Amino acid sequence: xxxxxxxxxxxxxxxxxxxxxxxxxxxxxxxxxxxxxxxxxxxxxxxxxxxxxxxxxxxxxxxxxxxxxxxxxxxxxxxxxxxxxxxxxxxxxxxxxxxxxxxxxxxxx
Amino acid sequence: xxxxxxxxxxxxxxxxxxxxxxxxxxxxxxxxxxxxxxxxxxxxxxxxxxxxxxxxxxxxxxxxxxxxxxxxxxxxxxxxxxxxxxxxxxxxxxxxxxxxxxxxxxxxxxxxxxx
Numbered sequence: 533x534x535x536x537x538x539x540x541x542x543x544x545x546x547x548x549x550x551x552x553x554x555x556x557x558x559x560x561x562x563x564x565x566x567x568x569x570x571x572x573x574x575x576x577x578x579x580x581x582x583x584x585x586x587x588x589x590x591x592x593x594x595x596x597x598x599x600x601x602x603x604x605x606x607x608x609x610x611x612x613x614x615x616x617x618x619x620x621x622x623x624x625x626x627x628x629x630x631x632x633x634x635x636x637x638x639x640x641x
Numbered sequence: 642x643x644x645x646x647x648x649x650x651x652x653x654x655x656x657x658x659x660x661x662x663x664x665x666x667x668x669x670x671x672x673x674x675x676x677x678x679x680x681x682x683x684x685x686x687x688x689x690x691x692x693x694x695x696x697x698x699x700x701x702x703x704x705x706x707x708x709x710x711x712x713x714x715x716x717x718x719x720x721x722x723x724x725x726x727x728x729x730x731x732x733x734x735x736x737x738x739x740x741x742x743x744x745x746x747x748x749x750x751x752x753x754x755x756x
C-alpha cells in the first residue's frame with residue numbers, strides 16, 4: 533500500500549523563524565513528489581520534484597528530494613503570519629497521487 | 642495552470658438526499674479527479690473522471706454512491722447520493738496534463754455538511 537508520512541503534524545513558530553517540514557514516501561509508481569499549501573479549502577501547488585538533489589526555490593520557500601532515502605523537505609525562511617496553513621506532501625504519478633496527512637504550521641506575530 | 646471553478650462552494654443538506662457538484666475548467670485537460678477531505682483528514686482520491694467512459698473508482702468508493710459524469714474535456718460532475726452525516730467533507734476536483742511529470746491543480750472545493 534502506498535504511504536506518505538509527514539512530520540511534524542503541527543508546528544508553532546514566531547515570525548522570522550525558519551522551519552523545516554519533512555515528508556517520507558513509499559509508493560509503487562513514483563514519478564514525482566509534490567508540495568501543496570492549503571489555507572481554507574483548495575490546496576495550492578508549490579513545488580514538484582522529480583530528481584534527487586536539485587533544489588527548487590520560490591522566494592522564501594525551497595524544497596529538495598532524496599530519492600535514495602525516499603524523503604523530501606520543505607524549508608520556509610523568515611516566516612510570516614501569511615505562511616500559516618496546512619502543508620501537504622503528495623507522491624506518485626500524474627494518474628495517482630497519495631497524500632500525506634499534512635503539517636499544520638502556525639506563525640505567531 | 643488551468644483556472645478551475647466548482648459549484649456550489651458550500652451546501653447544507655439533509656440525510657437521504659443527493660447533491661451534484663460541478664467542476665468547470667477554462668481549458669481542455671486530459672485528466673480530471675475527484676477527492677474527498679473529511680474533517681481533520683488528508684485528501685483521499687474518490688475516482689478519476691474519464692471523458693467518454695465510466696469513471697475509475699478507488700477502493701472503498703462505488704458508482705452507486707458517487708456517480709460521476711464527464712461529458713467533455715472541460716467539465717465534470719460528482720454526485721453524492723443518499724447522503725449521511727459521514728459524507729460531510731470538502732469535495733475537490735483537480736486536473737492534470739498527460740504525461741509522467743504533470744502536477745495536479747485543484748479547484749476551490751465544495752464544503753458539504755449533512756444534517
